[in-house]
Amino acid sequence: MRFFSRNSPRCPVCARLSSDTVGGEQCGACLQSPPAFDASIVACDYAAPVDHLIQALKFHGRLAFAPLFADLLARVVHGQRGMVGQTEADLLTAVPLSATRLAVRGFNQASEIARSLSNRLHLPLASQLCIRVRDTSAQAGLPLKQRHVNMRGAFIVSPAAPSLSGKHVMVVDDVMTSGRTLHELAACLKRYGASRVTNLVVARTPAV
């Protein structure tokens, strides 16, 4: 079934499909410029039919798809447990939306997926762990270099958050494209003491 990608040669760090990752080695991009996160687990490629389902969840409020995506991710996580140096995680969180975006959309699709996933993985969910302090909504229209600048300082850890010291945090998102958002969030979590960050992403776009 093409839907699942566990047998594809993905980089264990950024989950990019790559011919040079046979045997689970990191891709050249991660070796050259290591991201702040330690690993990425994706359920599938960002392609039909999943792209339509994600858009339906995100832009048309089809919240019933969130548990479906959580199921897909949980299966891949269980299948990969113990591989690529993963250790059991301490808590789960989701990539936050800015307050403005959240007010417009009414929900955070990543949080909806994370809530279902929390039950399936038996991991505590810290949905308010991080705050997006800058709206980076124009990200998609920017060239890659400007995206990097645009994302800097986009996140803080909530003052009410529990201590992250030495914790392995799993971060849920719906789509991973350049990986820059997840990098910035992981860098923020590590500044606050997290020892390891693993991304759990429903769908990965081809290399950008």
Ligand SMILES: [Zn+2]
């Ligand atoms: Zn990589």
